[in-house]
Amino acid sequence: MILSVVQEVLGYRVKAPRIVFSKWFSIAKIALFILSIAVPVVAPTAVSLGLVASLVILLAVLGLRRSAVYTVFTAAILYLIMFSTAFLLHGDLERITRLTLLASSSLSTIILIASTTKPSMLRRWPTLYLFSIVFANTLKEVVDIATVYRARGSGGLRYVLQVVVASMAMSIARTSTLVDSLKARGIEVTE
């Protein structure tokens, strides 16, 4: 499921409406990111719940349906696990709720930012530019690697580990060729 979300996020940057790449939208995104962390920490639960709900709706409205579903789905699972653990151990239920809301509000803004930020918008900051490029290129290949391991009949935890290890090795290898490609375009990046 997470792989199809990754594909949706990366694909969105190609077909998204122009407006989401505008300057105002970028400022709004940064504001949202701050809010998504601050609100669940300080505001009453009802307000945070409202924020998370509107963020999920925003994702869905923008056309990121799988991401919206994924946010709700992970929140539900996370809450279920933490709630039952806290319940059995007589833990602090309110804190659990807050944590879950924090996790889902920041997850949805991170998805929002990742899907509406093109590398070209970060060109002024070479390190950030390189990072976003390596990140996107690695994610794209992770999808391929995952397919290869699936095709070889790998499954379960073994499958996840194999994919994670292979992806890390690959992102290191990719970095040097991407550094070449940035340098060839006149951007100095220190390795």
Place this chain on the structure above:
Amino acid sequence: MIIETRNLRVSFNGVEILRDISIAFDSGVHIVLGRNGAGKTTFLRALANLVRFDGDVLVGGRSVKKMGRREIAMLIGYCWQNPYYGFVEATVEDEIRAITRILGVSGDWRIVELLVPREYMGRDPSTLSGGEAKRVSMASILVADQPIWLLDEPFTYLDRDGVEAVVNLIDYGRRKGKTIIVTLHEIFYANLIKPDTYAIIDGGTIKFFDRWSSLSDEELAKAGLVPRGVICDTLCGPRGLGVQS
């Protein structure tokens, strides 16, 4: 514009890949041949100051070691071998515009027209087919109209139309007076681009460097390359395609 090396040496982890290469290329088309692993890519990367090297590389008489990255990118268009390893943007159009924005130049869009069909523009570069990717990758650098082009295996992945596009590109560059260095691991395509000179890298040094017309099969065979005679025999001769006896 002349690009030349003086006692160029490159080693990786203590292993010497290129030793003591001194060679100069003036405007025109030059091919650099060599078997797999001979050091062709490393040679081009050194010319563009992308690997650590000893000795010197001079462009128009000035050392690349003393130039900033921007200045080098304005003079040298380095097109890497595997197109997929260099994509940096979300769409083909952004990919091609990136260098013009970074260098603040308007670019020569005729080069893009020669290589990239219009309908690629809105696509995600990483989803392109091999040949499409190779075209976009080259256009994304050469659009900046540098006087020196370094093309690392420009024909890989390409179909007939793609090969024709690259041949036209090289012709166009030649007419504009560019210094074009093309690496190849076999000479099949060399005949299409009618180079002025050829150089063969073998054992870490330049074994031969001469006018294209004087290339001999013996030199090719010595450097581990397929001689012309063999290509012609298999393709045109009695043992040729489909005429198995």
